[in-house]
Amino acid sequence: MVADWLTLLPALVAIAVVLWRKEVILALLLSLCSAELLIFLQNGQRFGAGLLLDGSIQTLERIIAVTGDADNARILMFSLLVGGLLAYMRYSGGVSATVAMLVNKGIARNGRQAGLLTFFISSVTFIESNLSSLTAGISSRGLFDKFKMSRARLAYIIDSTSAPICILILLNGWGAYILGLLSTYDLPQSPVAILIGTIPLNFYALITLVVVLYTIISGKVHGPMRKSEQQLHTLSHHSEIETPASHPAFMLVPLITLVAAMLGFMLLTGNGQLVQGSGSKSVLYATALSCVVVYCMMLLSRRFAHQQLVDIGFKGIGELLPLVTIVLLSLALGASLKLLGTGTFIASIVDQSLPQVLIPALLFLAGALISFTTGTSWGTFAILIPIGMPMVSLLGLPPSLILAAILSGGVFGDHCSPISDSTAVSSVAAGCDLLEHVKTQLPYALVCGAIALISFVVAGVLMI
Structure with missing residues (x-):
């Protein structure tokens, strides 16, 4: 044994x-x-x-x-298709044209406005975390190149905005998933009321969003990200705005298609209930449709032949193969660690005789460790909610605080983990090397995590 x-x-x-x-x-x-x-x-x-x-x-x-798992296969297909979609937008000249339009219209005349636009796009696409990262990343790559800001900074902004926004607003798949986990317990409040109560107590998510806004507004970067800003290193060592500009429609139409189709497919797969929809199905279908739309637009423009477009699509897919391999191995490792019981062992450390006032802080730490070592916040919630919610009933603990600690810990560990699929998707969306993204985001995540830990200790003292 x-x-x-x-x-x-x-x-x-x-x-x-x-x-x-x-x-x-x-x-x-x-x-x-x-x-x-x-x-x-x-x-x-x-x-x-x-x-x-x-x-x-x-x-x-x-x-x-x-x-063999349908959801995993969809994630891998989605990751490959994103490469083709990005290549079509780049070679069509749509990215260059959109950047020029945003600058000329005064929407993004400098780096600060470009950062705020990225934050806004990532915030309003809270319906699914991968969609949020993808839409904001695609929209802003060219702007960050234009204003000489690194792709590492872009990856940090979209990664540290999408998950915190999704876990705070919860009108999405995460919310439906957590409500499903809560519904099996006899709790003093309704699952919806408990979930709403986590919003002001989800310290890591709130602190992270504040730090992201500080980084954007002040223009200051610290630690390894400062070095990345100096090197301006990108995954494929090119700028997307070097392609001659054509028309913004070649970027905006497929992008709008992506977001609109995502919403439509979420409603379709959820039988009219947005939060019940399948995120993995919807993001795959929406990306595939967006690829078809931009392909048809480029073909009808008569500037590209069919064979050229096929070559461009496969070239884009090829650029993302290393990151797709990382996603595949991350999924396999997560399955192995679940079978091995890594998360259960870490969680069992918390489930012992502990001072009640420290339980929220310890659940936060346990969530961070499980999420970091397994690369999944969803799996972390599945492990820790069955531990935390019985404590609420048996010890009379505040349910929203306990749940907020678990949710915060899961997102914190996910932000730090090099084997997280959301870390890989953010790297794909920003066109940033995965290790560079992890290395540059880690100091920010650790600072926010430390403040959140102290906040949960204080909340435990005041509320328990």
């Missing part, structure tokens, strides 16, 4: 390899292999040459298995 503390080994392997070799794919592969070996040991198999062979084969099978 595997000792409980050994369930943390795969996450430690991933972190160590990332720090040592600066290679995320290698880190994820080795972490996945170690997780599969531990699963075999947990099932009673003895260590030996046969175990290493079985572990290697099972690693491949685990990767294959996650693609």
Whole structure:
């Protein structure tokens, strides 16, 4: 049998390899292999040459298995199609034309206005976190190039706006998911009332949004992001506004199609209920439709032949293959860690004899650790809500504070984790190297996390 503390080994392997070799794919592969070996040991198999062979084969099978899940397959397809969509917008000249239009109209005449526009777009597309990151990233890439701001800053703004906004407003898939988890418990208030009560208590999300706005308005960047600003490093080492401008419609029409179709498909998949819709289905269908729209527009412009457009689409998809591989391995690792019980072990540390006033802060820390090591905030909520909500009933704790601590911790860990799919999507949307995004966002996330932790300690003292 595997000792409980050994369930943390795969996450430690991933972190160590990332720090040592600066290679995320290698880190994820080795972490996945170690997780599969531990699963075999947990099932009673003895260590030996046969175990290493079985572990290697099972690693491949685990990767294959996650693609068998429809939602995971949709995420991977969506990530590939985004590459094609971005390439079409870039080669059509629509990005260059849109940037010129925004500058000439006075909507984004400087870096501060470009940052505020990005924040606004990310905020109003709260219906789905991936859509929020994607729309804001696509809209603002050219503007950030125009005003000599790094893609790392763009990735930070969209990543640190989309998830906090989505977890605060909750008129989306996250809200429906959390309400579903809460509905199984006998609580002193209705699930909806508890969820609304988390808004002023979700300290990490609120603090993060304040820091994002400070960064945009002041124009100041700190830590590794300052170095990125000096290097202006981008994933593909090019500026999207170098392409000769055509007409803004080549960017705006597919972008509007993306957002409108996302809303439409959320209603369709939710049988008329927006919050009941499937985010993974809707974002895939909307991206595919947007690709078709921009393809037809470029073909009808008579500037591009069909074969040219096929080549452009596949070139865009090829540019994102490394990040799609990271998403695939992250999903596989998350499945292995769930089977191994990593999240349950971390959560069990909290579920012991503890001073009641510290329970919110400890749930926040547990949520951060689970989300960081498994790369999923959704999985974190599924693990910790069944621990936190019974505490509310048994100990008479304030339900909104306990739930807010769990939600805050999940988003905090997600922001810090290099194996989070939302971290990868933000990198894709901004055109920023994944490790650069993690490295530049981490200091901001840690500062916000530390303030949030202190806030939960204070709230625990005042409210319990």
